[in-house]
Amino acid sequence: MADRWLVFGLGNPGDQYAKTRHNIGQMVIDYMAANSKFSTHKSRTQIADIRVAGQSVTLAKSQLYMNESGAPCKALADFYKITPNNLIVIHDELDIPFNTIRLKLGGGDNGHNGLKDITTHFSSSDYYRVRIGIGRPVGPGDPADFVLKPFTSTEKKDLEDLIARGAEVVETLIEKGLESAQQDFNNK
DSSP: OOSEEEEEEOOOOSTTTTTBGGGHHHHHHHHHTTTSOOEEETTTEEEEEEEETTEEEEEEEESSOGGGOHHHHHHHHHHHTOOGGGEEEEEEETTSOTTOEEEEESOOOTTOHHHHHHHHHHTOOOSEEEEEEOOOOSSSOOHHHHTTSBOOHHHHHHHHHHHHHHHHHHHHHHHHOHHHHHHHHTTO
């Protein structure tokens, strides 16, 4: 059992991005930190400390853009002496239908620049990923534009539940481990 977990929600800083698909990771972090207060850390992150199943958990959001997520994440991990096997990254996933969550350990970045930068800074892809499905744009359209748009009114009806389930996935992973969390959530 780990002494401390780092849960890092991917997204972009600023109000103009706060409610976009690309910021779903940070939305989950905000939900998990609802009863805590964020502070600014020298790693260029906003952090809040909580407890899950008796374990210390640092929730974090970068103050830099998505494609620069690696340096703040690694600096924070180094500060707390957290290795990749105690790192959980929450991010949007184009190749998973909206309102679907998948959990995995390691793997490629699938073109996600935030994951690519974290993998580069850790020199490892062996960290946990909570992949929150945002789906792909319908019809022609650039996925890079799609991820920076707000959720539709139809999607917003399910968004609060999706964010809550994202938090539940993280808590189950910390409490029960990967296999149990995957059994509970990957088939829903």
